[in-house]
Amino acid sequence: DARVTQTPRHKVTEMGQEVTMRCQPILGHNTVFWYRQTMMQGLELLAYFRNRAPLDDSGMPKDRFSAEMPDATLATLKIQPSEPRDSAVYFCASGGQGRNTIYFGEGSWLTVV
Amino acid sequence: SQKIEQNSEALNIQEGKTATLTCNYTNYSPAYLQWYRQDPGRGPVFLLLIRENEKEKRKERLKVTFDTTLKQSLFHITASQPADSATYLCALDQNSGGSNYKLTFGKGTLLTVNP
Numbered sequence: 001d002a003r004v005t006q007t008p009r010h011k012v013t014e015m016g017q018e019v020t021m022r023c024q025p026i027l028g029h030n031t032v033f034w035y036r037q038t039m040m041q042g043l044e045l046l047a048y049f050r051n052r053a054p055l056d057d058s059g060m061p062k063d064r065f066s067a068e069m070p071d072a073t074l075a076t077l078k079i080q081p082s083e084p085r086d087s088a089v090y091f092c093a094s095g096g097q098g099r100n101t102i103y104f105g106e107g108s109w110l111t112v113v
Numbered sequence: 114s115q116k117i118e119q120n121s122e123a124l125n126i127q128e129g130k131t132a133t134l135t136c137n138y139t140n141y142s143p144a145y146l147q148w149y150r151q152d153p154g155r156g157p158v159f160l161l162l163i164r165e166n167e168k169e170k171r172k173e174r175l176k177v178t179f180d181t182t183l184k185q186s187l188f189h190i191t192a193s194q195p196a197d198s199a200t201y202l203c204a205l206d207q208n209s210g211g212s213n214y215k216l217t218f219g220k221g222t223l224l225t226v227n228p
Binding site for chain 1: 145147154155156157158159162202206215216217218219220221
């Protein structure tokens with residue numbers, strides 16, 4: 001059963017620490033999205049990649065967030081330094097070429113204290 | 114500015130009734146609109162996609178309508194069951210169906226179906 005895999009599922013960290021979240025998209029999918037979900041803002045698109053190239057990261061705070069795809073099977077989202085306002089659920093999603101629907105992972109639940 | 118608004122944050126209905134959820138948008142010209150379901154602690158799951166040239170789409174007990182003049186989609190669940198209780202999200206493509214599609218989501222409506 002193909003699915004998007006995210007790690008860690010849960011992370012509690014102290015303010016100022018670096019946080020790295022990882023995502024393995026569904027094999028063969030060429031588009032990868034990073035979303036952040038909070039009660040106040042809902043699902044916000046942070047960045048997305050097509051064929052490993054970044055297409056849009058306008059939703060991401062550039063000073064502390066970075067997103068990369070080192071290879072087709074791994075996407076990373078890094079926060080450095082983390083702040084309490086970064087506490088949220090971070091979702092990775094992937095989509096196949098020519099298809100418009102996307103498939104979400106189970107999320108990484110981040111708490112920054 | 115672009116907005117996607119879902120009619121209410123929460124909707125409570127009785128089992129067996131039809132649930133109707135609304136998604137309104139402004140300053141978009143989407144080629145298609147999608148609906149997703151999200152259960153607590155889980156990621157959203159795709160349910161239905163409707164294209165701009167389609168008025169209605171059905172899948173089992175689900176029905177979606179899309180009115181590009183009103184800039185509105187309605188999502189119906191007929192013969193609702195407690196298992197249908199979840200948050201339902203609508204999503205639009207920001208790039209009018211181009212190859213670089215980018216989905217933007219509404220905040221969702223929490224549906225509770227009471228037995």
